[in-house]
Amino acid sequence: xxxxxxxLSSTTSLFGDVGCSEIAPRLMSFDGxxxxxxxxxxxxxxxxxxxxxxxxxxxxxxxxxxxxxSGTIKASMEKFIQKTLIKDLEPKKE
Numbered sequence: 001x002x003x004x005x006x007x008l009s010s011t012t013s014l015f016g017d018v019g020c021s022e023i024a025p026r027l028m029s030f031d032g033x034x035x036x037x038x039x040x041x042x043x044x045x046x047x048x049x050x051x052x053x054x055x056x057x058x059x060x061x062x063x064x065x066x067x068x069x070s071g072t073i074k075a076s077m078e079k080f081i082q083k084t085l086i087k088d089l090e091p092k093k094e
Contacts, residue, residue: 022040023050
């Protein structure tokens, strides 16, 4: 996965090999629009900084926006991904 490589590369670039291993970022899922990144609980701010510094993946310009932080993958799906999908499907108010 190209995005996972970019996440690891960005984290290593900012925090070095030791910092990257402490942050332990992993792309758990990505559907082309939304994704879940797992990281060490104590290093969420560092993981957010690494994600913010990514500006392209596979030659395509990207911008990563963190919707929130959760303790579990299940909770993150319920809190952020499903709510965002529902909001996207609602008709726009004019």
